[in-house]
Amino acid sequence: MTVPSTPLASAFLAALEGGRVAAPEPEQLEPLLTAAVGHARSRWPGIALEPEAFVAFVAERLPPGASIPEALGVTSSMEELYLAFGCLRHHRVALQRFEDTYLREVGAFVSGVDRSRAFVDEVRQLLRERLFAASAGSEPKIAEFTGSGALGGWVRVAALRIALNLKRSEARADTAARESVEAVLGEDLGPELQHLRSRYREAFAEAVRASLGQLPDRDRTLLRLYHVEALSLDAIAALYRVHLSTVSRWLSRAREQVAQNTTQQLCKRLGVGPSSVDSIAALVVSQVDLSLTRLLKTGG
Numbered sequence: 001m002t003v004p005s006t007p008l009a010s011a012f013l014a015a016l017e018g019g020r021v022a023a024p025e026p027e028q029l030e031p032l033l034t035a036a037v038g039h040a041r042s043r044w045p046g047i048a049l050e051p052e053a054f055v056a057f058v059a060e061r062l063p064p065g066a067s068i069p070e071a072l073g074v075t076s077s078m079e080e081l082y083l084a085f086g087c088l089r090h091h092r093v094a095l096q097r098f099e100d101t102y103l104r105e106v107g108a109f110v111s112g113v114d115r116s117r118a119f120v121d122e123v124r125q126l127l128r129e130r131l132f133a134a135s136a137g138s139e140p141k142i143a144e145f146t147g148s149g150a151l152g153g154w155v156r157v158a159a160l161r162i163a164l165n166l167k168r169s170e171a172r173a174d175t176a177a178r179e180s181v182e183a184v185l186g187e188d189l190g191p192e193l194q195h196l197r198s199r200y201r202e203a204f205a206e207a208v209r210a211s212l213g214q215l216p217d218r219d220r221t222l223l224r225l226y227h228v229e230a231l232s233l234d235a236i237a238a239l240y241r242v243h244l245s246t247v248s249r250w251l252s253r254a255r256e257q258v259a260q261n262t263t264q265q266l267c268k269r270l271g272v273g274p275s276s277v278d279s280i281a282a283l284v285v286s287q288v289d290l291s292l293t294r295l296l297k298t299g300g
Contacts, residue, residue, distance in 0.1 A: 008033035011052035015059035021066050029068065036072045040082035043075075046093040047086045057085045061146040080151035087132060087142050095132070102155045103127065109156045110163040118213065119166070125221060126162050127155070133239055135229060207265035211258045219254040226251055 009026035012033055016023060023029065036058075037051045058081055062071060072078065083101075086094025106127065107120045114120070131142045145154055212220060225231045225239075233251075237244045 006030040008037070008051055008055050012055040012059045015056035016062070020064050021062050021068060023068055032069055032072045036075075036078045037082075039075050040078045043079040044083055044086070044094070044097055047082070047091055047097065049082065049086055049089065049091065049094075054082060054085050057081065057088075058147070063146070063148065074147075076150070077147040081145070081147040084142050084145045084147075084151065088140060090132070102152060105152070105156075106159050109159040113160070113163040113167055119163070121217070122166065123159055123163050125217060126166075126224075127159055129221065129225070129229075130158070130162070131155075135231060135235070203266055203269045207262045207269065208258065210265055211261035214261055215254060215257060219250065219257070222247070222250055223254055223258075 006026040006029070009029040012029065013023055013026065024032075033051075033055050037054060040054070041047070058072075058078070061081070062068070083094055083097060087098050103124055106124045107115070110120060110123050130140075132140050134140050141158070145151060212223075215223075222236065225236050226233075231239075233244050233247050237247045240247065
């Protein structure tokens with residue numbers, strides 16, 4: 001089998017949609033691609049990616065009518081596309097460089113929405129999930145970066161969108177939590193809980209939210225993936241590279257922890273006596289999954 005004398009150009013041209021972009025001859029294109037790959041690699045030491053696959057990635061993202069020599073000559077775009085491609089391939093060093101270069105700036109990106117550390121950490125974690133985790137058979141969002149603008153600006157827009165969705169969802173989550181509790185609190189409650197009914201609705205939402213805040217980051221992410229993103233256990237297991245039974249065990253433990261902490265918070269906040277603890281615990285357990293779904297929902 002004869003190896004092409006222009007391997008990069010061959011891979012690049014094969015990835016172009018016919019007629020979308022006027023392409024130079026392979027012999028003219030090869031040195032342009034070689035230079036672009038070389039610049040990108042020198043910008044990100046330690047990220048070794050297959051050159052043919054990378055140039056195909058670039059070709060697929062060229063806008064109609066683009067000048068290939070001009071596009072390949074924009075060093076910053078090629079460097080950022082190279083990093084994005086490395087992240088799409090889940091290259092360990094690429095993901096770390098992305099973290100150090102862009103995700104560390106999330107606090108500055110969303111400072112106009114909420115500067116609190118907990119909020120910034122939540123935005124950053126959601127951004128990681130959306131950029132690098134595939135869902136419902138689609139590629140991770142990082143695949144949508146085309147290099148037409150700066151990667152930093154693109155990440156900033158994504159972070160702001162998540163931050164605004166989180167803020168908008170807070171009011172909806174409060175309302176939904178109150179409705180959830182009101183639905184489960186019937187007229188058959190014992191006398192000690194009957195007179196706490198109006199206070200219980202507000203306290204329940206606060207207790208569940210506080211309990212979620214006490215969970216480790218991984219547990220909160222697992223609950224969000226399962227209850228909000230509706231990922232299957234198989235999909236989550238693949239994402240974390242663990243056995244399905246491990247994910248099931250993690251989720252069960254996280255839900256149990258939320259239920260236990262919520263019960264303790266409610267009993268403390270409402271000042272109920274020992275005789276009502278079991279009743280409150282039963283109510284919490286019966287509603288924990290529904291409440292998790294509603295309180296974790298980001299609206300995005």
